Amino acid sequence: MANELRMVEAVRQALGEELGRDESVVVYGQDVAVNGGVFRATQGLVEEHPNRVYDAPVAESGIVGLGVGLAAHGLRPIAEIQFSGFMHQAYHQIQQHAARLRSRSRGSYECPMTIRSPYGGGIRALEHHSESFEAGYAHTPGLKVVVPSTPADTKGLLTSSIRDPDPVVFLEPTRLYRAFREPVPEGDHTVPLGEARTVEEGDDVTVVCWGAMVREATRAAESVDADVEVIDPRTIFPLDSETVLDSVRKTGRCVVVHEAPRTAGMAAEIVARINDEALYYLEAPVERVTGYDVPFPLFAREDEYLPDEGRIAAGIERALSA
Structure with a gap:
């Protein structure tokens, strides 16, 4: 069974299904709960899962740092950074802590954390809202870096990212959020990471x-x-x-x-x-x-x-x- 969804709706479906499937999943970030995110990718999730979807302060370093601690102690945090241009404020947490937790602890700890963010140009945004820094994250050992291009891939790749035992930077092209619809499978739909x-x-x-x-x-x-x-x-x-x-x-x-x-x-x-x-x-x-x-x-x-x-x-x- 498949529904015709836009990319932003595929994001929401993947998050909602994983919140329902796994009690260790938590979603948080700037405005993601009450307002449903700046692009409404998380709209309605706080009503469906009131104790596991949270608004966070405007503090990217704190958002990612909190996720490292949550992940190290058994949860699967999904942090949203409102625009990828502001992920630089958290880069030391991503590079020095999230990406290195497994190697630093010699396998004693995992960091099953997904960092979602709208990225890329094409929406007439303000400064720091359209950057493409995927190469910088790819140059960080310990991270996986994912960029979907269709709604079906978005759901499948995001689901795989959430379930992955290591940190994933998940970059969502902003100008594709509502660009087109395509059939997206309902229920358990994954796309393996690392396969073109x-x-x-x-x-x-x-x-x-x-x-x-x-x-x-x-x-x-x-x-x-x-x-x-x-x-x-x-x-x-x-x-x-x-x-x-x-x-x-x-x-x-x-x-x-x-x-x-x-x-x-x-x-x-x-x-x-x-x-x-x-x-x-x-x-x-x-x-x-x-x-x-x-x-x-x-x-x-x-x-x-x-x-x-x-x-x-x-x-x-x-x-x-x-």
Whole structure:
């Protein structure tokens, strides 16, 4: 059985079902209880689970630090940071404590904590509300980093993240929250962490992308005269290299797309892995279509910053013509 849901509704369904399934799950964050979150992703949960959904002060470090303690003592906290641009205020708790708890305690403690946050551009937000810092979290050993691109994947990946024994940073693309609906399975629905999804199959060129870029890349693939394979890693770390490498070995060409800045972004890591493991299969250098090495602009220049169908299509054409 499946219902047609938007991404924000899939988030709410996953949280509600896990709260009902497992009494150790707690949900908390800024405005998540009474107001249901800034995007209403948690709307109604406090009425359904009044003792396990809480509002928190505007103190990101405290929100994450509390979760580390709750997780170490047997609970499964799900903390919401209102926008990912403000997760930096909690980065020391994420990097120094949540991510290291298992190794620091030599396995005596786990940190089954999920840190949810809206992320990415495209909604005309204010400063610090549109950042894409997934590469920074992927560079933190001990963390898993997840970015969904569809409502069904959102529910499945979030459910798997909540059940995982280690901390997960779960980044929800804000401009996809209400962008479209698709069937989302009711009840127990999981998507394994660390497994990529082949969105479209093709033989001429591989496009690797995630989050909001998947829709842009799919549109770009339809606009070019080529057979394009589109791969969505879904989990930035651990990264499913083999699915990407198998695709590149087949097509011989690759374009990697993300809205984060270009320098030291995840595209650079993916290119490095392709060069390590599939260099002799390449017919052309791997193209990168990314954001720019500048602070995320305010809304008047947002469209010029974000990769779109046209820029991605141009990248595909460059890879095909090289």
